Amino acid sequence: xxxxxxxxxxxxxxxxxxxxxxxxxxxxxxxxxxxxxxxxxxxxxxxxxxxxxxxxxxxxxxxxxxxxxxxxxxxxxxxxxxxxxxxxxxxxxxxxxxxxxxxxxxxxxxxxxxxxxxxxxxxxxxxxxxxxxxxxxxxxxxxxxxxxxxxxxxxxxxxxxxxxxxxxxxxxxxxxxxxxxxxxxxxxxxxxxxxxxxxxxxxxxxxxxxxxxxxxxxxxxxxxxxxxxxxxxxxxxxxxxxxxxxxxxxxxxxxxxxxxxxxxxxxxxxxxxxxxxxxxxxxxxxxxxxxxxxxxxxxxxxxxxxxxxxxxxxxxxxxxxxxxxxxxxxxxxxxxxxxxxxxxxxxxxxxxxxxxxxxxxxxxxxxxxxxxxxxxxxxxxxxxxxxxxxxxxxxxxxxxxxxxxxxxxxxxxxxxxxxxxxxxxxxxxxxxxxxxxxxxxxxxxxxxxxxxxxxxxxxxxxxxxxxxxxxxxxxxxxxxxxxxxxxxxxxxxxxxxxxxxxxxxxxxxxxxxxxxxxxxxxxxxxxxxxxxxxxxxxxxxxxxxxxxxxxxxxxxxxxxxxxxxxxxxxxxxxxxxxxxxxxxxxxxxxxxxxxxxxxxxxxxxxxxxxxxxxxxxxxxxxxxxxxxxxxxxxxxxxxxxxxxxxxxxxxxxxxxxxxxxxxxxxxxxxxxxxxxxxxxxxxxxxxxxxxxxxxxxxxxxxxxxxxxxxxxxxxxxxxx
Amino acid sequence: xxxxxxxxxxxxxxxxxxxxxxxxxxxxxxxxxxxxxxxxxxxxxxxxxxxxxxxxxxxxxxxxxxxxxxxxxxxxxxxxxxxxxxxxxxxxxxxxxxxxxxxxxxxxxxxxxxxxxxxxxxxxxxxxxxxxxxxxxxxxxxxxxxxxxxxxxxxxxxxxxxxxxxxxxxxxxxxxxxxxxxxxxxxxxxxxxxxxxxx
Numbered sequence: 072x073x074x075x076x077x078x079x080x081x082x083x084x085x086x087x088x089x090x091x092x093x094x095x096x097x098x099x100x101x102x103x104x105x106x107x108x109x110x111x112x113x114x115x116x117x118x119x120x121x122x123x124x125x126x127x128x129x130x131x132x133x134x135x136x137x138x139x140x141x142x143x144x145x146x147x148x149x150x151x152x153x154x155x156x157x158x159x160x161x162x163x164x165x166x167x168x169x170x171x172x173x174x175x176x177x178x179x180x181x182x183x184x185x186x187x188x189x190x191x192x193x194x195x196x197x198x199x200x201x202x203x204x205x206x207x208x209x210x211x212x213x214x215x216x217x218x219x220x221x222x223x224x225x226x227x228x229x230x231x232x233x234x235x236x237x238x239x240x241x242x243x244x245x246x247x248x249x250x251x252x253x254x255x256x257x258x259x260x261x262x263x264x265x266x267x268x269x270x271x272x273x274x275x276x277x278x279x280x281x282x283x284x285x286x287x288x289x290x291x292x293x294x295x296x297x298x299x300x301x302x303x304x305x306x307x308x309x310x311x312x313x314x315x316x317x318x319x320x321x322x323x324x325x326x327x328x329x330x331x332x333x334x335x336x337x338x339x340x341x342x343x344x345x346x347x348x349x350x351x352x353x354x355x356x357x358x359x360x361x362x363x364x365x366x367x368x369x370x371x372x373x374x375x376x377x378x379x380x381x382x383x384x385x386x387x388x389x390x391x392x393x394x395x396x397x398x399x400x401x402x403x404x405x406x407x408x409x410x411x412x413x414x415x416x417x418x419x420x421x422x423x424x425x426x427x428x429x430x431x432x433x434x435x436x437x438x439x440x441x442x443x444x445x446x447x448x449x450x451x452x453x454x455x456x457x458x459x460x461x462x463x464x465x466x467x468x469x470x471x472x473x474x475x476x477x478x479x480x481x482x483x484x485x486x487x488x489x490x491x492x493x494x495x496x497x498x499x500x501x502x503x504x505x506x507x508x509x510x511x512x513x514x515x516x517x518x519x520x521x522x523x524x525x526x527x528x529x530x531x532x533x534x535x536x537x538x539x540x541x542x543x544x545x546x547x548x549x550x551x552x553x554x555x556x557x558x559x560x561x562x563x564x565x566x567x568x569x570x571x572x573x574x575x576x577x578x579x580x581x582x583x584x585x586x587x588x589x590x591x592x593x594x595x596x597x598x599x600x601x602x603x604x605x606x607x608x609x610x611x612x613x614x615x616x617x618x619x620x621x622x623x624x625x626x627x628x629x630x631x632x633x634x635x636x637x638x639x640x641x642x643x644x645x646x647x648x649x650x651x652x653x654x655x656x657x658x659x660x661x662x663x664x665x666x667x668x669x670x671x672x673x674x675x676x677x678x679x680x681x682x683x684x685x686x687x688x689x690x691x692x693x694x695x696x697x698x699x700x701x702x703x704x705x706x707x708x709x710x711x712x713x714x715x716x717x718x719x720x721x722x723x724x725x726x727x728x729x730x731x732x733x734x735x736x737x738x739x740x741x742x743x744x745x746x747x748x749x750x751x752x753x754x755x756x757x758x759x760x761x762x763x764x765x766x767x768x769x770x771x772x773x774x775x776x777x778x779x780x781x782x783x784x785x786x787x788x789x790x791x
Numbered sequence: 792x793x794x795x796x797x798x799x800x801x802x803x804x805x806x807x808x809x810x811x812x813x814x815x816x817x818x819x820x821x822x823x824x825x826x827x828x829x830x831x832x833x834x835x836x837x838x839x840x841x842x843x844x845x846x847x848x849x850x851x852x853x854x855x856x857x858x859x860x861x862x863x864x865x866x867x868x869x870x871x872x873x874x875x876x877x878x879x880x881x882x883x884x885x886x887x888x889x890x891x892x893x894x895x896x897x898x899x900x901x902x903x904x905x906x907x908x909x910x911x912x913x914x915x916x917x918x919x920x921x922x923x924x925x926x927x928x929x930x931x932x933x934x935x936x937x938x939x940x941x942x943x944x945x946x947x948x949x950x951x952x953x954x955x956x957x958x959x960x961x962x963x964x965x966x967x968x969x970x971x972x973x974x975x976x977x978x979x980x981x982x983x984x985x986x987x988x989x990x
Contacts, residue, residue, distance in 0.1 A: 146926040146987035148949055176887065176990040178925050214852070214951060218888045220986045222852045222951035299982030302812070304925065325812040325923060326943065326980045 102225040106133035107215050111207075111227035112246040114190075117234040120199035123163075126229065127190045128152070128211055129249055130183070135217040137182040140170035142296055142337075144303040145178035148214040148222075150189060155208035159196030166190040168256035169338055169345035170294060175218065179303040181294055188253035204230045258338045258347040268335055268350045274320045275301055275335070277350075281315035288341035291319055295337040299326040311744040314685050383542065389531040390546045394553020428509045429562025433555040435513020440551030441544055443517070448540040462518065463706040464742045466603045466661040470612055472518065473596040474654050476589050477616050478623060479515075483586035486620075487627025517551055519592075536756035595708070602705040602740045604664030611660025618653035622646035665741075679724060683737035685749065688764065691733045695766045697790055699732050702750060702760035704739040709775060710759040717777035726783055730790050732763075765789045812923030815980045819931070819939040820921040826909040827896040832878065834937065841875035841967065843867075844931040845907065846882060846924040846988060848889035849899050852951040853985035854927050858903050862956050863928075863945075866964060867906035875967070879910040882919035887989035889927075890914060916990040926985035930963045934970060941966035943981030 101110040107130060114125040128150070130138060139147040154162045167189065170181040193207065212224045264287055265280035279287045291309050295301045305322040312318055323332075336349040447461060462468045481487065535546035593616070601609045622645075629642035681687075683700055691698050701718060703710040717723060718734075727734055739746045739758050753760055753772065761773035763785060771789045774781060813820060819842075823833040834842065845863075847854050857863040867877045883890040891899065896910050913919055922931060922942075932941035946959035962978050969976045 143984075146983075146985055148951065148984060175987050176884070178987045178990075180987065212950070212952075216986065218989065219850065220852055298984075324982065325814065326982045 100227045100229065102227060104223040104225055105215065105221050106136040106217075107131075107138075107213065107223055109211060109225055109227065111209060111229045112249060113207075113229055113231055113244055114247050114250040115231070116242045116244045117232045118195050118199070118205055119234055120195055121197040123192050123194045125166075125190045125192055125250055126207060126209075127188045127246075127250060127253060128209070128227070129186075129188045129246075131186050132184060132215065135184070136215050137171075137173050137180065137184045137217070138187060138213055138215055139180065139182040140294070141165070141167050142170075142181055142294060142298045142303075143214075144173075144181035144298075147180050147182065147216060147220070148212075151212045152189075152191065153210040153212075155210070156193070157205050157207075159198060160205070160207070161194045163192035163194070166192070166253070166257055168253060169258045169340055172292070175216075177304060180216075181303065187256075188249055190250060190253050199233055204232045206230050258340075258345040260347055262339070262346045262348045266348060266350050268352045270323070270332055270352060273323050275323055275332070275352075277319040277321070277339075278312075279317045279319070281317075287311075287315075287317045288343055290341045291317075292340050293319055293321050293337055294340065295335060297336075299324050300332065300335065301327075301337075311748075313748055314745060383545075386531050386534055386546055387549045390535070390550040391553035391556070393531060394550040395556055397550075397554050398557055425562040427506055429559045431506045431509035432513040432516075432562075433552065433559045435510040435515075436517045436555040437513075437548055437551040439514045439517030440547045440554075444535070444544050444547035445540075447536065448543060451536075461742070463599060463704070464603075464740065466600060466608060466665040467658045469596055469599050469603065469706070470615070470657045470661050471654065473593055473600065473612060474615065474619055474650075474657070475515070476593050476596065477619055480586040480589035480593065481620065481623045481627075483589065484583050485627075487623045488631075513555060516554065533751065533754040533756045536751070596706075599706040599740070600661055604661045605667075607667075608661040608664035611664065612657050615653040615657030615660075618649050618656070622649035622653065625649070678719070679727060680719075680734045680736045683735040683746075685745070687735060692764055692766060692768075697730060697732045697766055697786075698735060698764040699727065699786075700735045700737060700760075700762045700764075702737045702739060702746065702755075702758045702762070704758050706740060707758045713759060713761075713777040717779050717782050720779055722779045723782050726786055730786055732786065732790075763789050813921075813931075813939055813942065815939055815942055817939060818937055819933040820918075822911075822918045822921065824911045824913055824918055825893075826878075826911050827893045827900065828909070829893065830909070832909055832911055834933070837876045838937060839935045841870070841935060841970070842933040843870060843875060843877040843963065843967075844922065844924075844933070845877065845879050846919065846927050846929040847879045847910075848881065848883055848927040848986060848989070849891065849903075850889050851927045851986035856951050856953050857928065857945060857956070858905075860953050860956075861904070862953070864904055864906050866961070869964075870967060871906055871908060873971075877907040879905065879907045880913050880918060880924070881910060882913045882916050882924060883989040884916060885914055889989055916988075919988055919990060924988055926983040927988060928985055929983040929988070932963060932966050932970070940970055940976060941979055942983075943978070944983045944985075947981075949984040 101108065103109075109131075110129040112127050112129055114127070118124065132138065139149045141149045143149055150165070152162075152165065156162060168183070168187060171183060173180045173182055173184065195205075199205075206228055207230075208226070208228045210224065210226050212222070214220055214222050263284040265282055267278045267280075269276050269278070275293075277293060279291075281287055287309075289309055289311075292307055293301065300323065302322045302324045307319060307321045309317055309319045332352050334349065334351045337347075339346045339348060443462060450461070531546060532550070535543040597609055597612055600612050604611075625642050626646040630639045630646070634642070680701070683702075688698050688700070701710075701714070703714070705711070726732075737743075737746045737749065739750075750756060750758070750760060753762065759775055761777065763771040763773065765771070769789055771785055773785050819834060821834050823831060826832050849855075854863075871877050881889070881891065881896060893912060896912070900907075900910060911918065918924075924931075928945045930941070930943065930945055931939060934940045941963060944962055946956065946961045946963075948955040948959035960978075962981050966976045966979065
């Protein structure tokens with residue numbers, strides 16, 4: 072700090088010496104007021120009559136202090152200059168460099184830290200005859216803040232000699248470099264994209280079209296030139312509508328709500344640059360979704376299509392049936408086997424108890440579906456392009472889920488028991504725990520099962536996501552009810568359980584075996600983590616699982632009723648700490664890995680399969696090639712099954728080769744707005760989705776479950 | 792990851808500061824907070840009266856601008872004498888600039904000679920966030936029916952110079968006068984200026 076201060080001082084004196092030695096006539100002034108040092112400088116050595124030249128206020132601030140831009144943001148005041156100029160001179164507007172965002176206590180301010188040069192053009196009169204030097208005077212007012220704010224002002228003057236126009240240009244002064252640097256900080260005047268603006272509700276929406284220009288940066292931020300138009304402290308969201316088109320949503324300031332905004336001037340900024348813009352504000356413009364490439368999108372046919380036509384009752388029936396069928400989908404199976412097991416354990420229970428468990432399980436499923444759906448709608452409301460199954464696109468969520476499954480597996484294998492109390496101890500508590508367990512089982516089934524797009528649910532979940540939130544919640548709630556229904560049914564008629572085998576010692580073996588099923592689920596989730604974050608993420612996860620295993624072992628070995636109470640307490644605390652630390656570690660590791668990890672070519676280029684993009688489809692169709700698209704995600708087990716059984720088989724490979732089909736894969740494992748948008752174009756909100764484009768524009772959507780036969784039949788029919 | 796951040800953001804927004812701002816013409820958010828004397832003050836206590844909320848921080852130059860020559864005190868006196876309630880709100884968090892204990896605020900009240908009815912202690916920032924208060928000063932006027940009828944700046948000249956007060960239009964006073972006279976309020980929402988509230 073002191074060093075810096077000395078450096079600037081030193082520079083200043085060196086410069087001062089240079090001026091004095093150089094022109095002799097030039098006198099600039101520097102003043103220090105609190106944390107602000109301001110110098111009044113000119114770009115030219117002398118004033119030429121009739122010419123416009125630049126002067127500048129060169130500010131240097133102590134660290135952490137900031138001055139304000141012309142729109143100061145949530146608080147603050149812009150720098151102001153009052154000019155006292157000789158007869159005939161006039162000063163132009165301050166040339167504001169692009170601002171920085173400075174956040175203080177949740178409030179966003181727009182301004183400058185460290186250094187800033189505010190340039191002002193000065194027009195000299197033609198009639199300037201005198202050989203006397205001209206004196207320019209500026210009274211500068213500012214507010215400078217770090218956590219506290221200090222208003223300041225300085226009266227600065229500058230004397231410049233006058234030179235009659237012998238040369239066309241007056242020579243540049245020693246400070247000209249400062250002006251060059253200041254110009255480099257000005258926003259560029261040419262916006263490299265097409266821009267349209269509208270107001271939608273309480274949001275200002277800027278729509279960018281890339282056209283032939285540079286790609287639209289994902290970190291664009293809009294500053295309004297005037298205060299009170301855009302809420303400076305509110306988050307702005309940039310959404311890619313489709314390739315080359317993006318929307319930036321900025322909440323309006325409270326002063327602007329209900330008032331018409333006719334035009335907006337401001338600055339757009341990203342890490343790669345800043346651009347000034349001015350745009351008229353039109354009516355809310357509906358951006359056409361990506362124009363259908365060719366032909367129309369077929370609607371669902373058969374039974375599904377039949378029900379879809381009935382409106383809401385049909386949708387609800389479809390949702391219920393779809394939820395019911397989810398029970399036999401591979402993703403839900405491991406959880407369900409557990410549920411069957413718990414049914415057996417309770418086979419001797421009364422009707423009331425059975426009903427209680429059934430209701431708890433159902434509640435767990437339905438509540439989870441509703442919570443997931445609510446999050447989905449909330450996120451979509453703020454502009455995220457996400458679909459059903461979004462939770463598995465988040466590495467943190469997958470890590471947490473893996474830890475839960477792993478502990479569950481260890482529990483089944485007998486490494487530790489929860490809630491085992493001394494014989495004859497409070498049975499009420501253990502019953503309550505059981506009911507809680509049923510609820511938890513429902514949550515697990517829903518969280519794992521929800522992203523599965525089984526038969527029948529594909530279209531209706533597409534409708535749900537695009538409908539209003541109430542309808543959407545209703546549809547997803549009913550889907551959860553469908554998923555829970557078999558067990559609810561069994562609990563209403565507990566006698567049916569009697570047809571299942573009688574409980575006995577064999578159950579202990581089955582229980583332990585179930586642990587391995589769950590371990591298989593852990594392996595699957597590790598694969599998902601790997602696809603999200605690469606080897607680093609998987610190793611992070613495995614280390615965390617190791618620690619969790621240790622925690623479980625300590626708990627199971629020392630926190631048992633036969634041990635003295637202090638031993639139990641210590642064991643519980645140690646295992647809890649281990650568990651939390653392990654989960655925390657894994658989440659951090661995978662998050663870092665997720666951010667650093669780029670899906671390599673290996674993931675998208677796979678034999679005859681290459682990565683999907685809308686342009687690629689367009690290009691291939693233009694070239695007369697049929698295109699097959701596999702919308703998939705590695706956490707989608709149906710997708711994996713289809714891949715194994717029908718897509719990456721010798722027969723299908725040969726079939727595609729024979730018909731010249733270009734096979735593209737759209738991998739939705741990670742968050743991908745373009746793929747979400749494309750899925751929605753087909754009325755879907757999740758994967759799998761299989762689409763076949765014929766060169767003549769015919770579009771065929773294949774069923775959710777594929778076989779070699781189905782693929783052959785569809786391809787041959789479409790390309791006959 | 793971005794999605795997760797948004798998720799966090801949304802849940803935080805839902806939990807803490809969803810009503811980030813209040814629309815003029817809507818019901819003013821209810822509050823119950825302690826004042827510097829330890830008494831509990833609720834908006835509902837003042838039903839039937841005009842209520843002024845003034846976010847303040849003693850060491851902010853924009854607040855000092857209005858207090859050093861008694862301008863704010865005079866306005867407080869005028870309005871409270873006419874039956875309005877004037878509540879100062881201090882939202883600085885403990886450890887942040889301008890945070891004062893109840894005793895220090897009491898001392899400040901007597902040294903500035905404020906005519907405000909009470910000074911509310913909002914060091915957890917709940918009330919400030921509910922109203923979307925962002926600067927000191929930031930003023931809100933609530934009518935006897937509990938509807939927010941003015942929010943924004945104290946006046947029309949954004950500066951920290953006391954000498955500008957005479958030339959400026961005092962938006963709060965203008966809003967109050969219009970409301971009393973039954974006339975529409977010309978500037979019912981303005982952009983506040985001043986120091987940031989130190990949540």
